[in-house]
Amino acid sequence: MTTVTITGRDRHGVGIAVHDGKQIYVPQALVGEVMEVEIGAPFTPKSARCPGTIKEILTPSPYRVDPQQHCAYAGRCGGCQLPHVSYEGQLAYKRDDIVAALSTVVGEQAEAFVRPLIPTSARPCRFKSIRYAASSSSARTPLRLGFYAPNSHDLVPVDACPLEPERFAQVAQGLEAILNELSIPSYDERKPQAETAVRALQLRGGDVNSVSAYLIMTGRLNKAQRTALEHSAQKLGLESLTVGYNNAPGNALFTRELELIAGAESITKTLLGARFAVYPNTFLQVNYEICTKLYEAAIAHCAQAQSHDLALDLCCGVGTMSLALAQHFEQVVGVEIVAESIAAAQANATANGLAQKCDFIAADMTKALPELIKRKRPNAIIADPARVGLGEANAKLLGKVPGPCRLAVIFCALTALKRDLPLLIKGGFKLDYVQGFDMFPGSQHVETLVCLTKA
Numbered sequence: 472m473t474t475v476t477i478t479g480r481d482r483h484g485v486g487i488a489v490h491d492g493k494q495i496y497v498p499q500a501l502v503g504e505v506m507e508v509e510i511g512a513p514f515t516p517k518s519a520r521c522p523g524t525i526k527e528i529l530t531p532s533p534y535r536v537d538p539q540q541h542c543a544y545a546g547r548c549g550g551c552q553l554p555h556v557s558y559e560g561q562l563a564y565k566r567d568d569i570v571a572a573l574s575t576v577v578g579e580q581a582e583a584f585v586r587p588l589i590p591t592s593a594r595p596c597r598f599k600s601i602r603y604a605a606s607s608s609s610a611r612t613p614l615r616l617g618f619y620a621p622n623s624h625d626l627v628p629v630d631a632c633p634l635e636p637e638r639f640a641q642v643a644q645g646l647e648a649i650l651n652e653l654s655i656p657s658y659d660e661r662k663p664q665a666e667t668a669v670r671a672l673q674l675r676g677g678d679v680n681s682v683s684a685y686l687i688m689t690g691r692l693n694k695a696q697r698t699a700l701e702h703s704a705q706k707l708g709l710e711s712l713t714v715g716y717n718n719a720p721g722n723a724l725f726t727r728e729l730e731l732i733a734g735a736e737s738i739t740k741t742l743l744g745a746r747f748a749v750y751p752n753t754f755l756q757v758n759y760e761i762c763t764k765l766y767e768a769a770i771a772h773c774a775q776a777q778s779h780d781l782a783l784d785l786c787c788g789v790g791t792m793s794l795a796l797a798q799h800f801e802q803v804v805g806v807e808i809v810a811e812s813i814a815a816a817q818a819n820a821t822a823n824g825l826a827q828k829c830d831f832i833a834a835d836m837t838k839a840l841p842e843l844i845k846r847k848r849p850n851a852i853i854a855d856p857a858r859v860g861l862g863e864a865n866a867k868l869l870g871k872v873p874g875p876c877r878l879a880v881i882f883c884a885l886t887a888l889k890r891d892l893p894l895l896i897k898g899g900f901k902l903d904y905v906q907g908f909d910m911f912p913g914s915q916h917v918e919t920l921v922c923l924t925k926a
């Protein structure tokens with residue numbers, strides 16, 4: 472047994488101690504804690520990095536809580552990473568992470584740019600929306616839905632997750648029961664699947680407590696299975712049940728091949744005063760309270776532009792921010808790579824009486840940006856890319872936007888912020904402020920809004 476002090480955290484929330492020139496990675500250890508750990512063999516033969524296992528915590532962090540109080544699956548399930556950290560501690564860690572990432576760009580000034588993290592008001596915050604059936608360990612009979620174990624694709628079956636809406640647990644259990652009655656197994660991601668199997672279930676809440684379910688399967692349902700699932704959807708009171716067919720190897724979920732089994736094709740969600748039709752294969756943030764606050768902040772930054780002729784909404788999804796931007800600008804152009812999302816965005820603009828003010832382009836932003844920047848000279852831009860961030864090409868293109876222009880970029884990952892922000896600053900943008908929004912409490916992820924201005 473070795474006594475160590477935890478001095479750092481990796482990006483998965485794992486505590487790091489330094490001992491005898493080695494870095495010891497200790498899951499569930501918190502910065503500042505002194506503990507006895509068992510040190511394992513290095514991760515790779517010549518590596519100075521070793522795993523550590525907590526044996527006894529000698530000095531606990533003031534942020535430590537008993538995770539079992541909130542969740543019976545804590546420690547085994549990787550659905551969230553910080554169940555052993557108080558909410559106050561989670562907010563402090565996330566803000567520290569933002570400051571650390573920003574300091575790689577602006578040095579010691581970072582602290583001054585970072586505003587307090589915006590927390591969720593609900594405790595616990597029930598935002599989780601995807602359960603998995605697929606597993607890399609073994610296909611399960613009976614089929615179970617749950618989350619992956621930490622750092623693996625081994626399934627931890629879960630009856631009810633404290634981070635998902637209570638109604639979702641009832642729906643997941645109901646669907647699990649009918650899928651088992653129909654003898655439909657879970658997908659084994661290690662081998663090609665001959666029979667129809669379940670990969671994952673995505674649940675979404677619309678307005679007025681409605682729930683829609685999206686089952687991602689490897690093969691087509693037969694008529695009897697379809698009828699049974701339709702009855703089950705009605706019994707469970709689902710607004711809709713859609714099946715997506717995806718027989719690609721690996722663990723990708725996205726598919727264009729959809730079949731509506733019961734109910735409506737889309738759900739309706741009201742955000743920022745506009746009503747949005749959202750489809751199973753179009754993006755919608757999961758934490759409505761926090762995404763509303765995040766969008767309001769990004770739009771407020773853009774609304775202070777010097778002129779209000781044109782705003783761009785890059786990676787616009789179903790137009791959630793485009794329609795709100797249209798309240799401040801004569802014209803809004805939304806760009807999005809998923810054609811189904813653009814079709815929904817167009818219909819959403821029409822349904823909200825904003826079709827005249829909004830244009831939507833189905834394209835990769837890298838292809839659309841040069842023309843938009845040169846010809847249209849936007850006064851303000853929101854960019855809300857996927858976890859990979861803007862990428863070097865797009866950050867350089869945005870750097871070429873002529874001033875004056877206001878820019879709000881939303882980063883899902885701080886690694887992307889560290890890579891993209893220097894390119895935006897090099898392109899002539901000045902950093903105004905940075906703010907974290909706690910979209911995914913319990914996880915180590917933080918959504919980070921970066922607001923910039925070019926004179």
Ligand SMILES: C[S@@+](CC[C@H](N)C(=O)[O-])C[C@H]1O[C@@H](n2cnc3c(N)ncnc32)[C@H](O)[C@@H]1O
Nearest residue numbers: 754786787788791807808809835836855856857
């Ligand atoms: C985090 S979501 C944000 C969507 C929308 N702004 C919202 O909040 O609902 C990122 C979106 O970027 C889109 N996307 C990913 N890569 C893209 C690209 N290269 N060009 C345009 N859109 C892209 C995705 O399809 C997805 O809808």
